[in-house]
Amino acid sequence: MSTDTLAIRAEIEQEIAGLTLPAALARTVETEGERPAYSDKVGIDLSAGYAPGWRTVGWAALRERSLDLAGALIAAGVRPGDRVALMASNRIEHVVADLGAVHAGAVSMSVYNTLSPEQVAYVAGHAEPTVAVLENADHLARWERGLGATDSLRTVVLIDAEPPAGDDRFVGWDAFLTAGAAWRTEHTAELDARIDAIAPDDPLTILYTSGTTGNPKGVVLTHHAVLYECACSLRVAAPTQHNDFISYLPFAHIAERTLGMYIPQVNGAHIHLIADPALLLGALGEVHPTRFFGVPRVWEKIKTGISAKLAAETDPEKRAQVERALAVGLEYVEALQHGGAVSPELEARYRAADAGLLSFLRALLGLDRCEWSASAAAPMPLEVARFFAGLGMRIYDVYGMTETCAAVTSCGPDQFRLGTVGRALPGIEIALADDGEILARGPVVSKGYYRQPEATAALIDADGWVHTGDIGELDEDGFLKVVDRKKEMIITSSGKNIAPSNIENHLKESPIVGHALVFGEGRPYVVAMLTLDAEIASLVATQLGIPTGTSLAELAQHPAMLTVAQQAVDSANERLSRPEQVKAWELLPVEWTAESEELTPTLKLKRRVVHAKYADVLERLYA
Known part of the structure; x- marks a missing residue:
């Protein structure tokens, strides 16, 4: 542990000493x-x-x-x-x-x-x-x-x-x-x-994880761990009101x-x-909140809604005006990243774009007063983050898990880099194992799983490191990037290692795609199952001349909608390496929800459930 980390941890420990x-x-x-x-x-x-x-x-x-x-x-x-x-x-x-x-x-x-x-x-x-x-x-x-x-x-x-x-x-x-x-x-x-x-070390809560596989496990969190999380998070978020x-x-x-x-x-x-x-x-x-948190799917839905409305604008000059303003917003937010600086010229252009259009768009969303907006629980697609940057918003990616009282790394006003989940929170240690697995250690770590000592031993090693199960990369400034879940990495029959969430995020950039699951474990190539975003699909269907009232299942089979889905796959493939490219896909006639069991309550894919439930579709895609 570095001297700085130790000193900051001691400060926070003093702040919360004896507190419940x-x-x-x-x-x-x-x-x-x-x-x-x-x-x-x-x-x-x-x-x-x-x-x-x-x-x-x-x-x-x-x-x-x-x-x-x-x-x-x-x-x-x-x-x-x-x-x-x-x-x-x-x-x-x-x-x-x-x-x-x-x-x-x-x-x-x-x-x-x-x-x-x-x-x-x-x-x-x-x-x-x-x-x-x-x-x-x-x-x-x-x-x-x-x-x-x-x-x-x-x-x-x-x-x-x-x-x-x-x-x-x-x-x-x-x-x-x-x-x-x-x-x-x-x-x-x-x-x-x-x-x-x-007492501070008494259990405060037990949270049963939503469980992408198997029965949920009860995570035991103490008063002390939770209060440390609150204290170090507030230091990074720096609320002003x-x-x-x-x-x-x-x-x-x-x-x-x-x-x-x-x-x-x-x-x-x-x-x-x-x-x-x-x-x-x-x-x-x-x-009009001053602070707002959304899992990536929430930000994706907001982006999709705005994009659909902007795309419906028929006046080419107005569309060009919006595109220019969004470009300035993106340039401005990119300049605010760690190590960057905003020039007086860019500051002036951004203030003009903000006064003329960007602040209006944020107000339409109810985010005009928002000084802190964040995302966590799954990788935030970079294009979604860049879209909101165009609106002049920094979406602060946060990384952690129930077993660490939420965040162990975070972006914030003073530590921000697009495409990353920030740097370690004050007093928290982050490291990578030899295989790239993200490890975390600090006062926020859970006591373990309730009545499950073997699972606890697999989670927390003898040195106190939590094994997150995620694969990550650390840059020279200490910013962490999450690649994918360790157990969800695909190894094709040719031995290529592929991160499915990266491909899925590219596919979901299409407004009509609600969810995407990429598969290829032990197979010669990658395939995908797609579902429609019901709300946006109906709007797109109207623009395509498909009769109002056409069911979701019928839309999934309509030639015009299949053409749009193919465009989404083609667009994703253009940005992927050859082994990552989707060679076959199918648009399913259903939505995936927590109630239908394909998603957890926090809207993460239950891959094993989807694999089992749609085994026949996967077989067709490799036929």
Whole structure:
């Protein structure tokens, strides 16, 4: 470890010495108590679109509700270290339930809403929660098998659903919270003692990874690890104002949990909770956040929508004006990269382009106030990053995993390079193994997988290095580039090593391509399966003269749409080496979603699932 890394780590360790999340929240309430903490749209009729109006709770009131919930949990028999499972959308009650569990000395577990009943039963049987907090009837149905998978569950709290008759394990949210408030009035000292007994190295949460292969594994994260992550992330992100943030990814996702739950408890912010990601664009237009995080698929969807509208412009002069402005924006952002400098001449041209058009385009997206925008969870296609650079936006790529409390490297205002995921966060070490695997070490590292010592030993070696499973490259300035997943690298029958995500990102640059999977393991050449982006495909179909109302399955077989898909493949192949080029492909008549199991809840491909589900397609492509 370098002297600088050691010194910075010591500084941060001093900042958070002895701190737990309840203590951090209490400090924030002292300074931010009357400021808004969380807002949501629960109970508002959204049938006519993204209606105005929010439920809002301030920081002081949020803590009070959380203490009531903690009291209810303790009265229900929750002991220190017990697990409390949560399945709910992004809403105020989800945050209150999580904080209530933490203040009761328990370990919170947000579970993905999209898990199948079988997967829920596995998690319930493995984690053995004492209490489950569920939002609605759908979640209750998903937990039906889970409720029988363990004897540990004594209480099930239902936020919106009606408690089933004849089973005293079930209780409604309002009744549970009211009982907790009554318990607190008589047991204040007991609750205070429970909070005071929480130690920095105690587990804070267990997050069951979404699992691209096999059963999910429960990642144990401590108060200390999470608070270190918050502190070093804030150093790189360098917020300059009280922030407005939109939370729309599941709280079972470590990035959303860190950005939408943990960091705000440390420094205060106003978080707008979006229950349905489909409402994200409307929320952006209403909130105009100062900070925004999106997985690559979200940025791709935004880019595709803008590109489709720009392409529809029939006035050649207006199109040329937009293209000139985007070119200046890209030149400006590229000059801001590490080691670069913006000349006075470029500064003037950018200010003119920004005042004339770029700021207007960002405002249309709701990103005009955004001082920090980021991407993680999968490689960001370079062309997508360059597109937003054209709008004058730096998308700060971040790299990490649940097992490291989210980020271990990041771009930021003072460390930015396109095509990379930044440099190591303060006090964190990054290295490459002999085979190129990315290794990480530092205070953010998980204690390991819950009740899985063999998997933990495979994750963290004797020297404390986390083996990420990703292949990377480090440049001379310490900027990391992620090549692909180690286990997903393709080795063709001729021995060529190929990174499939690179090819897939080129294919997805076509507006009509929703998802792409490249295959070629042990085969003589590379093939691809493509799916349509339903929204954009319908717009393109109209431009091609295909009748309105044509189904997605019919579009996937239409000659005009197949021609557009072929153009996407040809365009990708022009930028690839010969072994990487796609020799055969098929446009599938379906969409891939988390519900249909081809994607994880964070929209990453489940390659093995796709390989098995579409084995017949792969065979046809090699016929």
